[in-house]
Amino acid sequence: MPDPFASPKRAPSRVALHSTETLSDEHFLFERLVLQNETFDGSMSRILTREVLRSGKVVVILLYDPVADRLLLTQQFRIGAYLNQLSNPWLFECVAGMVDKGEASDAAARREVLEETGRDVRDLELIGEYLTSPGITDEFAALYLARVDMTTAGGVHGLAGEAEDIRTHILTREDAVAASADGSVRNAMTQIALLWFQLHGVEVKKKWLDGTV
Numbered sequence: 589m590p591d592p593f594a595s596p597k598r599a600p601s602r603v604a605l606h607s608t609e610t611l612s613d614e615h616f617l618f619e620r621l622v623l624q625n626e627t628f629d630g631s632m633s634r635i636l637t638r639e640v641l642r643s644g645k646v647v648v649i650l651l652y653d654p655v656a657d658r659l660l661l662t663q664q665f666r667i668g669a670y671l672n673q674l675s676n677p678w679l680f681e682c683v684a685g686m687v688d689k690g691e692a693s694d695a696a697a698r699r700e701v702l703e704e705t706g707r708d709v710r711d712l713e714l715i716g717e718y719l720t721s722p723g724i725t726d727e728f729a730a731l732y733l734a735r736v737d738m739t740t741a742g743g744v745h746g747l748a749g750e751a752e753d754i755r756t757h758i759l760t761r762e763d764a765v766a767a768s769a770d771g772s773v774r775n776a777m778t779q780i781a782l783l784w785f786q787l788h789g790v791e792v793k794k795k796w797l798d799g800t801v
Contacts, residue, residue, distance in 0.1 A: 602625070608620070611639065616641055617643075620640075621638050646720075649682055650682045652785070661773075662756055679775050680772060682777060685704070703746065703747055707741060715784045761789065
């Protein structure tokens with residue numbers, strides 16, 4: 589199949605980084621970069637100043653119990669939803685969190701699931717890897733579908749030291765699809781995970797229940 593993004597002309601590849609300045613390094617690292625990038629005509633751009641949130645690698649995990657055929661979403665207060673004056677700033681989301689330095693993404697996924705839901709992950713299926721908002725941050729998300737046992741799932745979870753207050757919601761496949769379609773889910777990474785599950789959930793369920801993982 590031909591590459592739909594292929595171009596007969598050479599693609600830009602050069603970036604000249606002139607300086608990096610730390611603006612804040614508290615909960616997140618915030619930097620100002622001065623740089624130039626190659627343009628599509630082959631020349632270098634004018635000198636640009638860009639401010640960027642350096643949050644780095646994160647994981648996003650949609651939980652699924654193939655035996656019960658149930659999905660789990662979390663709900664917690666989100667400052668971005670509040671600042672946008674959404675009617676409900678307590679968003680429905682996948683489990684998510686930052687990857688610690690030296691930690692593998694799959695290990696971070698298992699840790700975050702345990703912290704936010706109290707569930708142990710049996711299997712992980714990589715959905716994909718995405719830049720969440722590349723114009724303002726280097727955040728790079730690995731999305732997973734995680735196999736868990738939801739027999740005793742539920743309640744409120746999170747790390748007290750991080751002031752986390754996270755409620756868990758167990759949904760049927762039909763309710764999850766409806767939430768994705770009707771605007772109940774306002775988190776982009778969660779929407780990607782749910783849309784992927786609609787396409788591949790039956791296949792993964794069969795694979796997990798057949799024990800071929």
